[in-house]
Amino acid sequence: xxxxxxxxxxxxxxxxxxxxxxxxxxxxxxxxxxxxxxxxxxxxxxxxxxxxxxxxxxxxxxxxxxxxxxxxxxxxxxxxxxxxxxxxxxxxxxxxxxxxxxxxxxxxxxxxxxxxxxxxxxxxxxxxxxxxxxxxxxxxxxxxxxxxxxxxxxxxxxxxxxxxxxxxxxxxxxxxxxxxxxxxxxxxxxxxxxxxxxxxxxxxxxxxxxxxxxxxxxxxxxxxxxxxxxxxxxxxxxxxxxxxxxxxxxxxxxxxxxxxxxxxxxxxxxxxxxxxxxxxxxxxxxxxxxxxxxxxxxxxxxxxxxxxxxxxxxxxxxxxxxxxxxxxxxxxxxxxxxxxxxxxxxxxxxxxxxxxxxxxxxxxxxxxxxxxxxxxxxxxxxxxxxxxxxxxxxxxxxxxxxxxxxxxxxxxxxxxxxxxxxxxxxxxxxxxxxxxxxxxxxxxxxxxxxxxxxxxxxxxxxxxxxxxxxxxxxxxx
Numbered sequence: 189x190x191x192x193x194x195x196x197x198x199x200x201x202x203x204x205x206x207x208x209x210x211x212x213x214x215x216x217x218x219x220x221x222x223x224x225x226x227x228x229x230x231x232x233x234x235x236x237x238x239x240x241x242x243x244x245x246x247x248x249x250x251x252x253x254x255x256x257x258x259x260x261x262x263x264x265x266x267x268x269x270x271x272x273x274x275x276x277x278x279x280x281x282x283x284x285x286x287x288x289x290x291x292x293x294x295x296x297x298x299x300x301x302x303x304x305x306x307x308x309x310x311x312x313x314x315x316x317x318x319x320x321x322x323x324x325x326x327x328x329x330x331x332x333x334x335x336x337x338x339x340x341x342x343x344x345x346x347x348x349x350x351x352x353x354x355x356x357x358x359x360x361x362x363x364x365x366x367x368x369x370x371x372x373x374x375x376x377x378x379x380x381x382x383x384x385x386x387x388x389x390x391x392x393x394x395x396x397x398x399x400x401x402x403x404x405x406x407x408x409x410x411x412x413x414x415x416x417x418x419x420x421x422x423x424x425x426x427x428x429x430x431x432x433x434x435x436x437x438x439x440x441x442x443x444x445x446x447x448x449x450x451x452x453x454x455x456x457x458x459x460x461x462x463x464x465x466x467x468x469x470x471x472x473x474x475x476x477x478x479x480x481x482x483x484x485x486x487x488x489x490x491x492x493x494x495x496x497x498x499x500x501x502x503x504x505x506x507x508x509x510x511x512x513x514x515x516x517x518x519x520x521x522x523x524x525x526x527x528x529x530x531x532x533x534x535x536x537x538x539x540x541x542x543x544x545x546x547x548x549x550x551x552x553x554x555x556x557x558x559x560x561x562x563x564x565x566x567x568x569x570x571x572x573x574x575x576x577x578x579x580x581x582x583x584x585x586x587x588x589x590x591x592x593x594x595x596x597x598x599x600x601x602x603x604x605x606x607x608x609x610x611x612x613x614x615x616x617x618x619x620x621x622x623x624x625x626x627x628x629x630x631x632x633x634x635x636x637x638x639x640x641x642x643x644x645x646x647x648x649x650x651x652x653x654x655x656x657x658x659x660x661x662x663x664x665x
Contacts, residue, residue: 190419190460191215191304192233196226196240197266202289206239209297213461214422215304233404233413236307237262237300242274251281262303308381325370334504340496347494348375353446355431355491356469358498361548364469365429367498372425377465380424383417388430396438397454406455418451421464431468431491432477439484446490466491501543501550508538511547515554516566527558530566531640534576537568541575562652563645569617618653621646622660630660 195206195217203219210217218235220226226244238261245251245265262284267274275286284303287296327348330341347354348371356364365384372382390398397407401416417426428434434442445451446466450459468491477483501508512530520527530538534557543549557570568576621639628634636646650657 190415190422190462191237191308192235192415193217193237193239193300193304194220194226194229194235194261196220196238196244198241198244202241202266205293209293210300214463216460235261237264237304239264239266239300241265242267251278251283262307264300264303325366325373327370327374329366329370331510332504333506333510334499336499337504337507340499343494344371344496347371347496350494351376351465352493353465353491354467354493355488355495356467356498357474357495358469358471359500359544359546360471361546362498362500363547364471364498365427367496368425368427368467368469371467372427372465375425375465377424381421382425382427383421384427384429385417386429388433392435392438395434396441399438400441400451400453401456402454403456406453413453416451416453418445418462418464419460422462423464425465425467428466428468430470432470432472432474432483434483436484439487443484443487443490446487501546505539508550509535511550512538512554515551516558519555519558523555523558525558525561526564527561527566528564530557531568533640534566534568534571537571537576562649563641565641565645567639567641569613569620614653617649618655621649621653621655625655625657625660628660630657632657 191214193210193215195203195210197203197206197220207217207219218229220229226238226240240263242265245263251263251265263282264285264287265278265283267286267288270288278286285299287299327341327345330337330344332338332341344367354368354371356367358364368384369382372378385399387395397414397416399416399418401414401419404413428442441451445462445464448459449463450461452459474483474488478485478488512535516527516530538550538553545552553572553575554566556572557566560570561567570576621635624635624638628638632643632646636643639646641649649655
């Protein structure tokens with residue numbers, strides 16, 4: 189990210205020396221001459237680092253005030269001479285370092301840059317989303333048996349170490365952001381920040397400020413200056429999701445960023461150089477928007493140096509088995525349930541489903557199934573109705589014997605929908621088990637195998653549904 193340093197020193201020579209020490213493309217230095225200048229500047233915009241004379245900062249209580257600022261900066265105080273008592277008071281108040289004037293420039297530079305790097309890491313850690321297992325996405329997440337996915341990942345592998353802009357296309361839920369994060373993590377910018385921006389989730393009035401930042405007073409409510417996502421992504425990657433939602437004037441500004449590698453804050457007078465790899469994504473046909481004049485062709489050509497189209501899940505159903513196995517393992521640990529697999533009929537339902545929501549929908553289905561699952565195996569009844577319902581058994585129960593539990597499925601329209609569904613699901617499960625218990629003559633092992641669940645889980649279900657194996661044993665008469 190772009191670092192902002194505030195140097196508050198009365199001595200002009202020292203201010204110039206400090207600027208020379210901090211001379212780096214990703215560091216912007218604001219030089220202030222007096223005590224009032226520091227506090228007035230901080231009312232407009234905080235920084236990442238404040239370097240100030242002792243007589244400007246003043247007493248330790250002022251350090252405590254600085255610690256209460258938004259985006260608390262690192263604070264370094266420069267003393268004229270060593271004073272252990274003052275140094276202890278400043279450090280106790282929250283000062284990051286107390287240095288003595290006259291230190292060699294190389295030592296001072298190392299100290300200040302170390303503080304800036306530490307702050308950048310803290311900011312990055314707070315903004316970087318961690319995925320399912322708390323780890324950054326990697327290409328191993330895309331291991332596949334599908335020929336379509338093999339071909340796709342071969343192209344991805346060839347562009348990962350370049351800095352060209354990428355345009356990622358694909359249906360909702362295919363994992364476009366996950367892919368972008370993996371490319372960032374595997375590429376040469378892995379130690380820089382990854383910033384994801386959903387261009388369709390913010391109102392147009394805020395999006396420009398979010399992307400490029402703003403200066404104080406540039407619009408109503410802008411009481412402080414604020415850096416935008418492009419500044420935060422300096423030396424890293426910015427991912428612009430739903431890029432087709434950008435309005436024409438923002439498309440022009442983005443085009444300028446791609447051409448000149450610099451941004452300008454809303455209300456700002458000076459451009460700021462940024463070194464950012466741009467990845468953009470959309471789930472709708474951008475060509476149609478270009479034909480209608482809704483999306484600039486020149487911007488598309490700048491963004492799509494390489495275009496990656498992620499295959500939908502319905503075109504790579506060979507991967508469903510491994511995906512299901514992985515997500516069962518992940519969610520079983522996260523939710524705290526012992527679920528080890530999925531019943532054959534439930535898995536067949538997953539294979540037959542069209543998956544309009546792609547991998548994201550599959551993840552949600554598996555998480556839901558584990559929450560609802562009462563045994564060690566996900567059953568057909570644990571799947572949503574639009575998936576499991578298409579394969580719900582329409583069996584005809586064997587002729588009932590007098591005195592045995594009934595296998596009829598009730599329908600109770602007088603109940604609220606949610607309660608009726610729960611009742612029907614319970615009675616369906618009961619009728620299903622009665623059917624197999626009759627066929628197995630009450631044999632628990634055989635019934636469990638037919639149902640695709642563990643014997644212990646079958647016992648638990650039978651107890652909950654008030655079923656006894658003795659009621660299904662063949663008569664000896």
